[in-house]
Amino acid sequence: xxxxxxxxxxxxxxxxxxxxxxxxxxxxxxxxxxxxxxxxxxxxxxxxxxxxxxxxxxxxxxxxxxxxxxxxxxxxxxxxxxxxxxxxxxxxxxxxxxxxxxxxxxxxxxxxxxxxxxxxxxxxxxxxxxxxxxxxxxxxxxxxxxxxxxxxxxxxxxxxxxxxxxxxxxxxxxxxxxxxxxxxxxxxxxxxxxxxxxxxxxxxxxxxxxxxxxxxxxxxxxxxxxxxxxxxxxxxxxxxxxxxxxxxxxxxxxxxxxxxxxxxxxxxxxxxxxxxxxxxxxxxxxxxxxxxxxxxxxxxxxxxxxxxxxxxxxxxxxxxxxxxxxxxxxxxxxxxxxxxxxxxxxxxxxxxxxxxxxxxxxxxxxxx
Numbered sequence: 252x253x254x255x256x257x258x259x260x261x262x263x264x265x266x267x268x269x270x271x272x273x274x275x276x277x278x279x280x281x282x283x284x285x286x287x288x289x290x291x292x293x294x295x296x297x298x299x300x301x302x303x304x305x306x307x308x309x310x311x312x313x314x315x316x317x318x319x320x321x322x323x324x325x326x327x328x329x330x331x332x333x334x335x336x337x338x339x340x341x342x343x344x345x346x347x348x349x350x351x352x353x354x355x356x357x358x359x360x361x362x363x364x365x366x367x368x369x370x371x372x373x374x375x376x377x378x379x380x381x382x383x384x385x386x387x388x389x390x391x392x393x394x395x396x397x398x399x400x401x402x403x404x405x406x407x408x409x410x411x412x413x414x415x416x417x418x419x420x421x422x423x424x425x426x427x428x429x430x431x432x433x434x435x436x437x438x439x440x441x442x443x444x445x446x447x448x449x450x451x452x453x454x455x456x457x458x459x460x461x462x463x464x465x466x467x468x469x470x471x472x473x474x475x476x477x478x479x480x481x482x483x484x485x486x487x488x489x490x491x492x493x494x495x496x497x498x499x500x501x502x503x504x505x506x507x508x509x510x511x512x513x514x515x516x517x518x519x520x521x522x523x524x525x526x527x528x529x530x531x532x533x534x535x536x537x538x539x540x541x542x543x544x545x546x547x548x549x550x551x552x553x554x555x556x557x558x559x560x561x562x563x564x565x566x567x568x569x570x571x572x573x574x575x576x577x578x579x580x581x582x583x584x585x586x587x588x589x590x591x592x593x594x595x596x597x598x599x600x601x602x603x604x605x606x607x608x609x610x611x612x613x614x615x616x617x618x619x
Contacts, residue, residue: 285426304329340364340467348375354442357455366465369433377440385411393420396444398437410437416450419457432462 253269277283308321308328345367347355358370385395394416399409413422421442427435434456446454463469509528513521
């Protein structure tokens with residue numbers, strides 16, 4: 252590029268900054284990033300999006316206290332939007348443009364609405380593409396297919412897709428799935444062709460091409476460490492309760508799904524599987540009662556947390572917050588009492604002497 256742009260310049264012989272960029276080209280050039288999963292994000296897209304969200308809640312004049320208050324509001328707003336999107340995705344059905352497509356029907360049940368729309372766009376782009384078989388089965392058991400489209404009488408967007416039907420494996424030259432995690436139009440074109448010609452395994456998206464982060468059930472998953480354990484160990488000193496909570500969450504999610512299916516089953520199937528379930532539960536209770544000791548049944552304290560003692564709300568010199576209605580009621584009572592006291596002071600009792608009236612007034616004032 253330097254030789255073509257600067258043929259008669261000293262830069263063509265070498266430039267420090269350009270040589271530096273070339274040295275680290277694998278960190279910024281998209282050609283060398285096709286083997287890395289970047290979820291379709293640009294280099295600075297994550298920081299720019301974060302800065303734009305923070306500016307809506309934070310200002311430079313905020314002190315440290317206001318910073319944490321507004322930052323908590325920002326997190327609460329992000330969690331609210333995530334929960335709302337998760338609810339809308341589970342309670343609504345996305346619009347399928349080609350209802351006869353088994354691939355789109357499968358994608359609509361598995362993926363979130365945003366990811367499904369991306370897959371549907373890739374699916375619709377396969378219409379003008381043409382597919383050819385390159386050769387017979389290779390030594391590694393994969394068959395090559397060439398996909399391309401005709402524009403202005405010439406081929407364009409030529410990609411080779413390797414397919415292994417036995418393992419339902421597809422590899423495309425564009426590497427869209429590797430970088431973004433979504434099937435590309437070239438792979439979908441081959442799947443459509445093979446599915447139309449009798450390959451039932453290609454009429455749905457293979458499981459290893461469904462990333463959990465893009466599915467509707469992503470938030471139901473639990474964290475598993477390298478040893479396959481769900482969360483921290485229940486017998487560890489630090490954060491012991493976290494592992495128990497995560498195991499409880501995973502167990503309840505699985506049992507809730509089973510209960511939903513059993514409730515909709517026929518009476519015969521319901522009685523059959525309920526008998527199996529009761530038997531399994533009894534065996535599990537007997538086995539676990541022997542392994543879980545009385546110490547394990549007690550609540551495990553979580554270190555690092557302390558409870559604040561209850562204190563008098565007025566002990567720190569601050570009164571509790573009063574509503575406008577309560578303030579208005581108290582003001583009316585004070586006005587009424589002052590009016591009653593003034594009436595008693597102005598209107599003496601005929602049956603009492605003046606000195607007695609003055610003494611009663613002094614007692615009333617001292618009382619108030």
